[in-house]
Amino acid sequence: MEKVKYELEIPIHASPNMLYQYISSPSNLQEWFADKVNARGKIFTFVWDGSEEQAELITKRAEEKVRFKWLESEDDESFFEIKIEVDALTKDVSLIVTDFAEVEDEVESAKQLWENQIDELKHTIGA
Numbered sequence: 001m002e003k004v005k006y007e008l009e010i011p012i013h014a015s016p017n018m019l020y021q022y023i024s025s026p027s028n029l030q031e032w033f034a035d036k037v038n039a040r041g042k043i044f045t046f047v048w049d050g051s052e053e054q055a056e057l058i059t060k061r062a063e064e065k066v067r068f069k070w071l072e073s074e075d076d077e078s079f080f081e082i083k084i085e086v087d088a089l090t091k092d093v094s095l096i097v098t099d100f101a102e103v104e105d106e107v108e109s110a111k112q113l114w115e116n117q118i119d120e121l122k123h124t125i126g127a
Helices: 016-024 026-032 104-125
Strands: 004-013 035-041 043-048 051-062 063-070 080-086 093-101
Touching: 004 104, 016 026, 016 080, 016 093, 016 104, 026 035, 026 043, 026 104, 051 080, 093 104
Parallel strands: none
Antiparallel strands: 004 093, 035 043, 043 051, 051 063, 063 080, 080 093
């Protein structure tokens, strides 16, 4: 089944350097994204409410973005990516999240989940 790709942009008042630490390191991801995060090489294990999900880190560009591929969805093109974007004129910083939902009906709730996670990140870093 074809998954539905979606993207959301969330402004955030923080330096790209600091943000990058929070989207790329297991210990910092654990502070806002999941209850527990472990990494062994390129394989990250995320734990939410006792449930484990594994993803491979497929792209990592310093101060720019990280992209993960869930191991359970290896037979499709889906991934999730968190990209740091800085407006050339205003220097405003935003996080661009790209992810996939199983069906069209899940896109809005998935976006809401990401917004809640990013709110948690903002709270964690005081942005």
